Amino acid sequence: MSLAAKNIFVTGGLGFIGSHTVLTLLEHGATVHLIDNLSNSFPRVWDHMKKLAGDKADKMKYTECDINDKEGLTKIFDAETFDCVIHFAGFKAVGESVDKPLEYYRNNFVGTVVLLEVMRAHGLKNVRRVEYKILDRRAGDSVAVWAATETAEKELGWKSKYNVDDMCKHQWAWASKYPQGYETPL
Numbered sequence: 001m002s003l004a005a006k007n008i009f010v011t012g013g014l015g016f017i018g019s020h021t022v023l024t025l026l027e028h029g030a031t032v033h034l035i036d037n038l039s040n041s042f043p044r045v046w047d048h049m050k051k052l053a054g055d056k057a058d059k060m061k062y063t064e065c066d067i068n069d070k071e072g073l074t075k076i077f078d079a080e081t082f083d084c085v086i087h088f089a090g091f092k093a094v095g096e097s098v099d100k101p102l103e104y105y106r107n108n109f110v111g112t113v114v115l116l117e118v119m120r121a122h123g124l125k126n127v128r129r130v131e132y133k134i135l136d137r138r139a140g141d142s143v144a145v146w147a148a149t150e151t152a153e154k155e156l157g158w159k160s161k162y163n164v165d166d167m168c169k170h171q172w173a174w175a176s177k178y179p180q181g182y183e184t185p186l
C-alpha cells in the first residue's frame with residue numbers, strides 16, 4: 001500500500017515502537033499526527049525525532065494527549081481527517097501489570113474503547129486485518145534471553161541469528177552514543 005498522501009494518527013508515538021514507526025511512516029511519504037501522554041516517555045524524544053526526520057520533520061505533528069481524554073481526542077479528530085490509526089499507547093510492563101491490574105485495565109482497555117468511540121464518531125470504523133508475512137529475522141532483533149527457543153523454531157521455523165553478545169554490543173553502542181539516555185544533549 002502506498003503511504004504517499006496518507007494522514008496517519010499514531011498513539012503512543014513518543015514510545016519505543018511508536019517513535020520508530022512514525023519515522024518509518026514519514027520515510028514512506030505519510031503525514032503523521034502523533035499523541036502521547038508522556039507517562040513512559042519524555043518531551044526530548046520529540047526533539048530527537050524532529051532531528052532524525054530532517055527535511056520531513058514538517059510532515060509530523062505532536063500533541064500531548066491521553067487516549068482516555070475523549071474531549072482532547074475529539075478536538076484532534078474534528079480538526080483533521082485521518083486515513084488510519086495505529087495504536088501503541090499503553091502500559092506494558094508485565095510485573096507492574098500484576099501489581100496494578102486496575103490501572104492497566106483502565107489505561108489499556110478503557111483507553112482503547114475511548115479511542116475507538118472517537119474513531120467511530122469520525123467515520124473511522126473499519127478495523128482492517130493487518131496483512132503480514134513471516135520473513136527472516138531482521139538485523140538487530142533481540143533473541144529470547146530467558147526462555148528456550150526450541151519451540152519457536154519447531155513450531156514457527158524461527159531461529160535466532162543474533163545472540164546475547166550481539167545484544168550487549170548493540171546496547172553498548174547506543175549507551176555510548178547517548179550516555180544520558182534521552183537526556184543526552186542533541
Ligand SMILES: NC(=O)c1ccc[n+]([C@@H]2O[C@H](COP(=O)([O-])OP(=O)(O)OC[C@H]3O[C@@H](n4cnc5c(N)ncnc54)[C@H](O)[C@@H]3O)[C@@H](O)[C@H]2O)c1
Nearest residue numbers: 012014015016017036037038039040041066067089090092
Ligand atoms: N517493545 C516491544 O518489544 C513490544 C513488542 C510487542 C508489542 N509491543 C506493544 O507495543 C506497544 C508499545 O510498546 P513500546 O515498547 O513502544 O512501549 P513504550 O512504553 O515505549 O511506549 C508506549 C507509549 O505510550 C504512551 N502512553 C501510555 N499510556 C498512554 C495513554 N493513556 N495515552 C497516551 N499515551 C500513552 C507512553 O508514554 C509511551 O510513550 C505496547 O502495547 C506493547 O505491548 C511492544
